[in-house]
Amino acid sequence: MIMNQFLILSAFLFCVGVYGVLARRNGVLVLMSVELMLNGVNLNLIAFSARLHAVSGQVFALFIITIAAAEVGVGLAIVLLIYRNLRSPDLDGVDQLKG
Amino acid sequence: MxxxxxxxxxxxxxxxxxxxxxxxxxxxxxxxxxxxxxxxxxxxxxxxxxxxxxxxxxxxxxxxxxxxxxxxxxxxxxxxxEGDSDLDNDQxxxxxxxxxxxxxxxxxxxxxxxxxxxxxxxxxxxxxxKTAVVGDAIFRQYVVPFEVVSMLLLAALVGAVVIARRD
CATH class of the missing domain: 1.20.120.1200 (NADH-ubiquinone/plastoquinone oxidoreductase chain 6, subunit NuoJ)
Structure with missing residues (x-):
């Protein structure tokens, strides 16, 4: 198989995630888009692991999966807090630091 | 192929x-x-x-x-x-x-x-x-990052509980 099949697929996943993070208003959907980006990176790591016959790519993919689980836990807690304070899960209300 | x-x-x-x-x-x-x-x-x-x-x-x-x-x-x-265009912002x-x-x-x-x-x-x-090879790498070569990431996961989940707690 050609290396670029996997690399371009993961680049596509990453860019769709970037679009979602920038264009979504709902906090849960922003976190889902971040998951898309992390999966693109993981696919990249596994592809290079297969290319270079190195197991370290898979180990780091496992670490990223763990970090993603932690990130979703904390992120959803923050979205829940925003919902409780503003009566809405939208991130537009959180602009106190806007200049 | x-x-x-x-x-x-x-x-x-x-x-x-x-x-x-x-x-x-x-x-x-x-x-x-x-x-x-x-x-x-x-x-x-x-x-x-x-x-x-x-x-x-x-x-x-x-x-x-x-x-x-x-x-x-x-x-x-x-x-x-459903049926809400509210999920997107204007960007x-x-x-x-x-x-x-x-x-x-x-x-x-x-x-x-x-x-x-x-x-x-x-x-x-x-x-x-193979699972044996990956496990070997995690617990031999990458054991310190593995322990660090375990502590990070624990801290993040305790932090999530603290943030979301109602008091």
Missing amino acids: IAQNIAFWIIAVAMGFAAIGVVRTRNIVHAALYLVVVLAGVAAQYILLGAEFVAWVQVLIYIGAVVILFLFGIMLTRAPM RFPAAVAALFLLGVLVVLLLDAFGGTKIKLDAAVLATG
């Missing part, structure tokens, strides 16, 4: 449409279900690349735990279930321009850098995907 290429393209097209569904759908529960398709597709690509342990961890952690967390988040925040056009620009730059770079590179799925690749 031919069969693997056909499988790759079928899974890749399904993943592409599902990924666009995650960021375009009007229904937030549908977005979570599209995300399941993308995550399962990524797991299938791992299997195609011979990384079976990571593939099953992906199924267990992502589809089993993270998506359930997302569904809990959706229910707890009582998001608008849709600049966001699409930024994402397409990034995609173009990355594709040109990848074609330039890895144009003719091939992955040969021989016995050496399949040997690196």
Whole structure:
């Protein structure tokens, strides 16, 4: 198989995630888009692991999966807090630091 | 090789449409279900690349735990279930321009850098995907990062409980 099949697929996943993070208003959907980006990176790591016959790519993919689980836990807690304070899960209300 | 290429393209097209569904759908529960398709597709690509342990961890952690967390988040925040254009903000056009620009730059770079590179799925690749080999690497070479990431996960989950607690 050609290396670029996997690399371009993961680049596509990453860019769709970037679009979602920038264009979504709902906090849960922003976190889902971040998951898309992390999966693109993981696919990249596994592809290079297969290319270079190195197991370290898979180990780091496992670490990223763990970090993603932690990130979703904390992120959803923050979205829940925003919902409780503003009566809405939208991130537009959180602009106190806007200049 | 031919069969693997056909499988790759079928899974890749399904993943592409599902990924666009995650960021375009009007229904937030549908977005979570599209995300399941993308995550399962990524797991299938791992299997195609011979990384079976990571593939099953992906199924267990992502589809089993993270998506359930997302569904809990959706229910707890009582998001608008359907027919609301409220899920997007007004930056849709600049966001699409930024994402397409990034995609173009990355594709040109990848074609330039890895144009003719091939992955040969021989016995050496399949040997690196074995659970015993991955476990050996985690608990021998990468044992300190493994312990650090365990502490990070514990701290993050305790922090999530503290943040979300009602008092």
